Amino acid sequence: MAAASFHVSRAEGRVALAQDDSGTIRLVSTAPRDFEGLLAGRSPLEAVYLTQQISADSGVSHALAAVTAWERAVGLNPPANGILLRDLLHALSLLHAHVRHFYLQALPDYIAAADLAAYRGSWPELQRISRAVAAHSPAWAKAPGPHPFNAAQVDRLAESRLRAVRTLGVLQRMLALLGGKFPVAMSIVPGGCSVALSDALLLRLRRYLAEARPFLDDQMFEDGLLVVQHYPRVKTLGGGSRGLLCAGTLGEDEGPTQSMVPAGAYIAGHLESFERAVTESIARAYYRFPGGKAAPRALLQPAADKPGAYSWIKAPRFRGAPMETGALARLVITQVTGSRSHLGSVPADIEAALGASLEQGNTVAGRMLSRLGEARLLTARCAALLERLYPAQPAVAPDAAMFSADGVGVGDVEAPAGAVRHRLVLERGQIASYDIITPSTWNGSPSDERGEPGPLEAALNAGTLNLAEREGRLAASRIVHSFCFSMADAVH
């Protein structure tokens, strides 16, 4: 097989794949951005803001991880309203990422934007677009591709995409109401949430949610099913990884029964607790410790000339094993921990479409449908959260001492693409060291000492893809998008 390379479009950062003569596909990473080094010596309040720039989709999740790590380090508990407001912000940001990811990033792998422009339905906005495209074909409309959908289905997907963009607008309005602006939220502060809670605000949020809900509840999952039905190959494409990991999120502090997504690691049919058993391997990454092997992580130095290394992404491992993280892991771990009452029919619907159990769902189809199914759960969660906010109660518990405290804190949160961990060491209120593990680092990690690749590389090499052919490139693009992979996130 000849060597080939391929630049995956519609993924954040510059995602490129390279295939060598033996057929092995590897991720080509970009140079690290070193947020961890940037944060040393700053106030943790700056970490809450600056880490949101790591990745657009997971900005709110990073802010929450940063603020949680800080609050744990100094032992501060926000009031109920503060936690609920943050949860609402978080759930909305996850929803936004799911909608945007499916319609604007994943769907063009299955039907090109050029084909969607061949709209023949009755919506005037879409008719205007297709008329304009026919009149003076722009560059993007010159590349139609083969697809298995009939005219009615193309029209339905085009209408869904328009509804998706409208829904994104509504979700962004809600996120801006709660966070000031989106994608960088300004209201996540130590001790709670700084937004002024009022009945008027809650009414507006309820109205917006009611506007977005029909699409989020019904249409999205149906569109996912349509794609999976017409591309049966995605039910087996992109398998290969075994372990699933979830950092737990949304209402965790209220006890395991209240939490929407519990934390855990699921390996070979066993659920284990996700605590401190996380290490990062740099065997094949361009880093080295000065001097010996055992040194604090803060001393890691970049080493672009390290022999045997091929990636700037570090390789996080759970008890030495690579783990897949994301919406699928969240669903599976929620299901096996027994807290499944709020899951409703979502797992059954996904299993019916896959023809396999959710635990064997680590394929392109399984990941896609998990994300769309989770969107349904998240809308229900948002509606429930809105009912539990009381404007008369405070949303912030200020504590001036935390700006000069010492301590060590870990914040675990789920981002759209999976588990995020922030760990900080505080000295007299300043950051002494800061570690970030992102979902794309978990999923896109290179091989470790034992030669085990990360989930994304394992999935790419599970079949026999040939990047020199169009079919192979499309399959690779589908696999990369199924992980919501972001290079910007991975080399943070």
Place this chain on the structure above:
Amino acid sequence: MRGQAQDRVPGRRVNGPGANSRGHRARRLPHTEFPTMPLSRRSLLKWIALTAGGAAVTATARLTSALAAQGNPAPLLWVNDDGADLNLLAQLGRDLPDFLELVSARWDVAGFDALQGAGVSLPVDGFSSAPVVLLEAIPDPAEADLPLERWVEQAKAVIFLGTEACYGGIRTTLEDVRRVEALCRGHKTPFLKLPGVPVPAHHIVGVLSHLEFVGFPALDSQYRPELYYGQVICEHCERSGDLEAGRYAEFLGDRGCLLRLGCKGPVTHNSCSQVRWNGGENWCVGAGGPCVGCCEPGFPDHGGLGLYGRLPGDRLAPRSPLLRAGDRLGKALLGVTAAGIALHQARRWVTRREAARAAAAAPREP
């Protein structure tokens, strides 16, 4: 410029009779004010510069539907290599069936995420007319498929999008930015900067409309359009009344002016207090977040103050007439800051030198 704009729209005065004690929000133009095509230059300018929130959305809708029907689309190149696509993402917030229409029909957009096919790279030549290049990230000169010089050579204008691309930051260095600026000057391509984390969506659509219909906008000393960056954000801040009355927030999440929590409002030039983000819904101060000065060249360090470091001179603030001359005050404060930092550095230097001298003079242990 600012004065003229205020004269054009009656009732938009910041201070005066009938002033709300809690400060002013941007005046929302009634929807009927925006005419259908053909547009008069005056109403177009009004839309570009002044409208906020719902009116801007309606205006965009009318503008796009009117424009989609005529003419060849203007080529637009959106370069978003290796970037957190903050600005791209923020665009979707303008209730954007209209934006979808804008990017698919009115503009011939290359590089816009949602329209990009698998494995399609950006075009290098063969534009139907001179393109506008939007640089959200500065591509590495080593990347063969991102020939920045070829694009700059052909471009009608280059727009730097976002603080990262405008002034350097985490993944772009200031030298990279200078290199592209020099490239633009070398090829006589005009360029302008739209800083912000992210850039308010209205700025991008507005500047592109301005380029197409009115011409190149007037810029300030930082190459930012005066249209949007000609005022400090305190000018239309809903908490400016608190500032004038001396009511300061004591902690994050408190009511009152955020100046003492490190708000960079008095030195930050932008119209985000008016235009706001995501369909005009809200902005940082509206959610209780102090302004971090994200569209200023000093971001995020602000000359040693840090994102949430308190500006020196906040004691001046209650004397409100000073704030009304917001721009001058901003510059004065920047001067004070710079002087303070210089003084601090000098003092540190002197202390260090004295310590060294003392150490040298001290009798050594045998």
